[in-house]
Amino acid sequence: MALNLKFNVTGAEKIHCESCEERIGRALKRLPGVEDVQASAKEQRVSVSIDPKRTNAEQVQARLQQIGYEVKLGDAA
Incomplete structure (x- = not known):
């Protein structure tokens, strides 16, 4: 069963446009276990569905930091 994570962008580097959104999607989808x-x-938020048996919030957060986004984990469902 997928775990839904929400990360709020907190650093100086913001998500500015559709290209930024697509770049984040491409980077995260390369991680094993990232489903969506x-x-x-607009919301400065990244929502990620993962298979918790294959990846975790820390790995997703680390990948976001690798591409320049400081984020904080929000609500998980």
């Missing part, structure tokens, strides 16, 4: 990614420039 929705990045929102």
Whole structure:
């Protein structure tokens, strides 16, 4: 069963446009266990569905940091 994670962008680098949203999606979908990614420039939020048997919130957060986004984990469902 998928675990839904929400990350709020907190750093100086923001999600500015659709290209930023797509870049985040491509980077996260390369991680094993990431099933779906929705990045929102309007909300400054990244929602990620993962298979918790294959990846975790820390790995997703680390990948976001690798591409320049400081994020904080919000609500998980």
